Amino acid sequence: MATKTTRRKISRFRGIAAEERQAQRRSMLIDAGLEIFGTVGFHAATVRAICTHAKLTERYFYESFENREALFAAVYEHLVSHLRDALVAALLPAPRDVGTMARAGLTTLFGAMRDDPRYMRILFVDVFTVSDEVDRLSRRATGGFAQLVQTLVETMYPQDRRAGLDPRLVAHGLVGAAMNTVMYWAYGGYKEPLETVVHNCAVLFEALGAYLPQAPVAKPRSKVGKS
Amino acid sequence: MATKTTRRKISRFRGIAAEERQAQRRSMLIDAGLEIFGTVGFHAATVRAICTHAKLTERYFYESFENREALFAAVYEHLVSHLRDALVAALLPAPRDVGTMARAGLTTLFGAMRDDPRYMRILFVDVFTVSDEVDRLSRRATGGFAQLVQTLVETMYPQDRRAGLDPRLVAHGLVGAAMNTVMYWAYGGYKEPLETVVHNCAVLFEALGAYLPQAPVAKPRSKVGKS
DNA sequence: TACGTTTGACAATGACGCATGTCAATATCA
DNA sequence: TGATATTGACATGCGTCATTGTCAAACGTA
Numbered sequence: 001m002a003t004k005t006t007r008r009k010i011s012r013f014r015g016i017a018a019e020e021r022q023a024q025r026r027s028m029l030i031d032a033g034l035e036i037f038g039t040v041g042f043h044a045a046t047v048r049a050i051c052t053h054a055k056l057t058e059r060y061f062y063e064s065f066e067n068r069e070a071l072f073a074a075v076y077e078h079l080v081s082h083l084r085d086a087l088v089a090a091l092l093p094a095p096r097d098v099g100t101m102a103r104a105g106l107t108t109l110f111g112a113m114r115d116d117p118r119y120m121r122i123l124f125v126d127v128f129t130v131s132d133e134v135d136r137l138s139r140r141a142t143g144g145f146a147q148l149v150q151t152l153v154e155t156m157y158p159q160d161r162r163a164g165l166d167p168r169l170v171a172h173g174l175v176g177a178a179m180n181t182v183m184y185w186a187y188g189g190y191k192e193p194l195e196t197v198v199h200n201c202a203v204l205f206e207a208l209g210a211y212l213p214q215a216p217v218a219k220p221r222s223k224v225g226k227s
Numbered sequence: 228m229a230t231k232t233t234r235r236k237i238s239r240f241r242g243i244a245a246e247e248r249q250a251q252r253r254s255m256l257i258d259a260g261l262e263i264f265g266t267v268g269f270h271a272a273t274v275r276a277i278c279t280h281a282k283l284t285e286r287y288f289y290e291s292f293e294n295r296e297a298l299f300a301a302v303y304e305h306l307v308s309h310l311r312d313a314l315v316a317a318l319l320p321a322p323r324d325v326g327t328m329a330r331a332g333l334t335t336l337f338g339a340m341r342d343d344p345r346y347m348r349i350l351f352v353d354v355f356t357v358s359d360e361v362d363r364l365s366r367r368a369t370g371g372f373a374q375l376v377q378t379l380v381e382t383m384y385p386q387d388r389r390a391g392l393d394p395r396l397v398a399h400g401l402v403g404a405a406m407n408t409v410m411y412w413a414y415g416g417y418k419e420p421l422e423t424v425v426h427n428c429a430v431l432f433e434a435l436g437a438y439l440p441q442a443p444v445a446k447p448r449s450k451v452g453k454s
Numbered sequence: 455t456a457c458g459t460t461t462g463a464c465a466a467t468g469a470c471g472c473a474t475g476t477c478a479a480t481a482t483c484a
Numbered sequence: 485t486g487a488t489a490t491t492g493a494c495a496t497g498c499g500t501c502a503t504t505g506t507c508a509a510a511c512g513t514a
Binding site: 041042043125126128129139146164165166168169170172173174175176177178179180181183184185187192196197199200201203204206207208210211212 | 268269270352353355356366373391392393395396397399400401402403404405406407408410411412414419423424426427428430431433434435437438439
């Protein structure tokens with residue numbers, strides 16, 4: 001019946017191609033997500049508030065994301081890859097020394113957190129409470145960072161010098177130390193200078209580095225009183 | 228005009244005094260809160276679900292608590308004081324040695340988490356996303372634990388042996404290490420034996436203990452080498 | 455200029471949950 | 485035994501928000 005309209009495409013709108021406009025909108029939504037999620041948190045963030053901040057209407061939200069959770073996942077991945085890049089860039093040229101590398105990595109991480117506190121809220125707080133899906137995402141991400149630490153440890157201390165330790169556990173412990181240190185720092189309003197915070201955290205890495213080679217080979221379950 | 232009824236009190240109902248019945252209901256709600264908050268999390272927990280689990284009706288919920296947030300706070304405080312008691316009980320009789328005390332404390336903490344994983348969700352995950360009010364609560368609590376660690380550090384390593392470290396920062400780092408270690412353990416399904424996890428975390432304490440007395444006295448940004 | 459596309463503002467729908475209210479059944483006390 | 489306190493099951497009001505839909509204005513193309 002109805003004359004099926006030919007639906008001719010418009011090549012460019014305001015001088016920008018369709019794909020690119022869509023990509024821009026998506027990007028604006030991710031920025032807005034960082035802002036809203038990072039300040040009021042995921043659970044208090046409404047789609048409306050995000051769209052308002054992005055200067056877009058709700059319709060465009062659902063053009064790019066299935067729902068609020070999907071946007072959060074995208075924001076999270078965005079931050080993680082950003083941090084990973086910065087971290088790798090800081091570690092690659094560093095001398096192969098525990099203390100130096102620890103300081104380089106921690107300076108990068110802590111600096112990023114201070115420069116943009118919204119990161120913390122998203123990376124270390126809300127991510128665990130969004131959904132199982134996002135939770136898995138975060139496990140993989142922090143596991144990745146722990147893997148980094150673990151690799152360093154394993155490289156610098158070969159098997160026989162590790163005193164029966166499980167590198168994965170130790171690495172996660174160190175990552176946790178960094179996370180909680182920066183959270184304490186943030187809560188206090190970033191009073192202490194960056195170098196101080198880095199130093200106090202790096203000491204844990206250095207101490208472990210100094211301790212391992214000489215650690216008693218006693219196993220945890222030690223039945224052996226190894227003197 | 229209605230004859231004002233005299234509202235005589237009933238001393239006991241089913242053999243139990245009014246106050247005690249009310250206290251029991253409150254206690255049942257806290258138990259239910261632990262269960263629901265600890266499994267599905269705060270934001271997915273409904274008042275109805277909590278009441279159903281407590282075998283009480285909503286009316287009694289609001290008899291004991293202003294709202295869901297207030298119940299969460301009560302549950303949180305309950306867990307914290309329980310943990311603190313257990314921790315103190317474990318540390319008091321322990322020999323005054325870093326490694327030994329760390330192991331005693333960590334064994335208590337990690338054991339509690341494994342025995343009741345709901346603790347973790349409430350203590351380390353949801354608590355930061357409930358409200359500013361509850362957030363402050365948690366800061367005080369974790370600050371308390373850090374204070375404990377800090378006191379130990381300060382006791383065992385007097386001023387002149389601390390290599391320009393800030394005990395608060397170091398303590399928070401160690402607490403974070405413990406937290407993330409137990410979270411990694413939990414996520415893996417508590418595969419490793421308790422002793423192994425404790426050992427791998429205690430090493431951080433021991434390493435620091437061994438490192439401090441001989442640490443270079445170089446300050447990070449040393450302003451005053453105050454001796 | 456005329457027509458279809460793209461966009462922005464906003465309304466409509468429906469689901470959900472908190473908080474309070476109603477009412478009958480049961481227990482206690484005079 | 486009758487009156488009132490207490491309880492338990494359920495209903496209601498109210499607000500919020502996700503998601504879809506409507507419509508006119510702005511824009512690009514023929």
